[in-house]
Amino acid sequence: xxxxxxxxxxxxxxxxxxSTLLAAYPGRFREEYGSQMLQVFRDVCRHxxxxxxxLGVTALWLRTSLDLVRTTVEEHIExxxxxxxxxxxxxxxxxxxxxxxxxxxxxxxxxxxxxxxDPIGGVDAFYExxxxxxxxLGQIFFVIGLLGLRSGYADRSGRxxxxxxxxxxxxxxxxxxxxxxxxxxxxxxxxxxxxxxxxTLALAAFGLVTMRxxxxxxxxxxxxxxxxxxxxxxxxxxxxESSGGTLGDWIFVLGTSGxxxxxxxxxxxxxxxIGTVPAPIA
Amino acid sequence: xxxxxPAPESFLPLSPAVFHILLALADDEKHGYAIMxxxxxxxxxxxxxxxxxxxxxIKRMLAASLIEESDDRPDPTLDDERxxxxxxxxxxxxxxxxxxxxxxxxMRLARRKNVLAGIG
Numbered sequence: 001x002x003x004x005x006x007x008x009x010x011x012x013x014x015x016x017x018x019s020t021l022l023a024a025y026p027g028r029f030r031e032e033y034g035s036q037m038l039q040v041f042r043d044v045c046r047h048x049x050x051x052x053x054x055l056g057v058t059a060l061w062l063r064t065s066l067d068l069v070r071t072t073v074e075e076h077i078e079x080x081x082x083x084x085x086x087x088x089x090x091x092x093x094x095x096x097x098x099x100x101x102x103x104x105x106x107x108x109x110x111x112x113x114x115x116x117x118d119p120i121g122g123v124d125a126f127y128e129x130x131x132x133x134x135x136x137l138g139q140i141f142f143v144i145g146l147l148g149l150r151s152g153y154a155d156r157s158g159r160x161x162x163x164x165x166x167x168x169x170x171x172x173x174x175x176x177x178x179x180x181x182x183x184x185x186x187x188x189x190x191x192x193x194x195x196x197x198x199x200t201l202a203l204a205a206f207g208l209v210t211m212r213x214x215x216x217x218x219x220x221x222x223x224x225x226x227x228x229x230x231x232x233x234x235x236x237x238x239x240x241e242s243s244g245g246t247l248g249d250w251i252f253v254l255g256t257s258g259x260x261x262x263x264x265x266x267x268x269x270x271x272x273x274i275g276t277v278p279a280p281i282a
Numbered sequence: 283x284x285x286x287x288p289a290p291e292s293f294l295p296l297s298p299a300v301f302h303i304l305l306a307l308a309d310d311e312k313h314g315y316a317i318m319x320x321x322x323x324x325x326x327x328x329x330x331x332x333x334x335x336x337x338x339x340i341k342r343m344l345a346a347s348l349i350e351e352s353d354d355r356p357d358p359t360l361d362d363e364r365x366x367x368x369x370x371x372x373x374x375x376x377x378x379x380x381x382x383x384x385x386x387x388x389m390r391l392a393r394r395k396n397v398l399a400g401i402g
Contacts, residue, residue: 037333067332
């Protein structure tokens with residue numbers, strides 16, 4: 001940087017040194033505010049020199065050095081946290097999409113096992129393993145995806161939206177825990193099912209919030225789509241069973257597919273929205 | 283796309299830098315150096331912000347919509363074209379008001395407890 005014409009020597013030197021030290025700030029911050037900071041420093045330095053001479057400039061440097069060290073660290077930490085959060089939201093979007101596919105595959109294959117009596121030749125273990133692996137991994141990915149959803153969108157979803165996301169995450173964890181003890185505890189199945197129901201109901205209610213507040217840049221209906229199918233399926237199934245009938249396989253496949261499509265859309269939106277998700281207000 | 287405005291109370295308590303910047307911008311819009319001078323004068327030199335603190339706070343306040351950049355120049359002939367001017371937003375005004383009320387409540391409490399006895 002060229003020295004300013006008419007500036008006293010100590011001020012000119014100080015401005016040059018400060019201009020070099022600005023390189024310590026993160027690039028984006030420096031580009032946005034570097035020239036303004038330099039201008040302010042020049043003004044203050046000129047004022048201090050006029051008021052107190054070299055002693056005034058020295059005192060200014062003592063203050064400025066502390067300010068520089070503290071705020072460069074702050075800006076780097078803030079940028080680091082922001083980058084990590086963006087990455088987490090992006091990857092949790094992918095986790096939600098992968099979870100939706102695995103969960104649907106596991107649930108549909110499990111349905112083959114129990115109802116269609118091993119259509120590919122009595123390989124019962126194939127269906128069971130697919131079901132456990134698909135649904136287990138799928139539900140782990142759900143929890144990761146929902147954590148990312150909360151991290152990225154709770155701030156703009158309002159208090160109700162944030163509470164619903166916590167309810168959905170809790171439901172996901174309960175359901176996952178229930179699934180791991182399903183074969184050894186009689187409460188396992190109940191925990192799995194009630195957790196899944198809580199997750200989907202909370203997600204459907206969160207969908208109403210996202211549609212009202214336009215939380216995402218598009219497809220704000222996705223959480224509602226993802227959450228509404230399983231509870232409806234359960235109610236319809238119970239109604240049919242109470243009247244002596246059985247739930248048709250096509251309804252089951254339709255419900256599971258609808259849930260998966262909703263989750264895939266939601267996950268896609270999360271990873272595509274990166275860069276538009278604002279940082280939490282400090 | 284409709285944006286919902288956060289409640290002013292959700293920003294409280296304000297950091298000293300944010301409070302003083304909002305206070306400095308309460309009368310009219312100012313550029314960075316003018317904000318620093320105003321804060322210095324208001325606090326009788328007790329609060330001296332460096333450029334890093336000033337612009338770090340301005341960055342966060344812009345992101346939170348507490349202040350906004352202004353294109354107007356109070357007196358273009360007297361000023362550098364490159365300076366950026368900032369002014370309070372409606373939300374910024376409400377937040378400053380809420381913070382002042384919070385402080386007034388604390389002061390009332392301190393008076394009631396006789397904490398301020400012998401001061402001033």
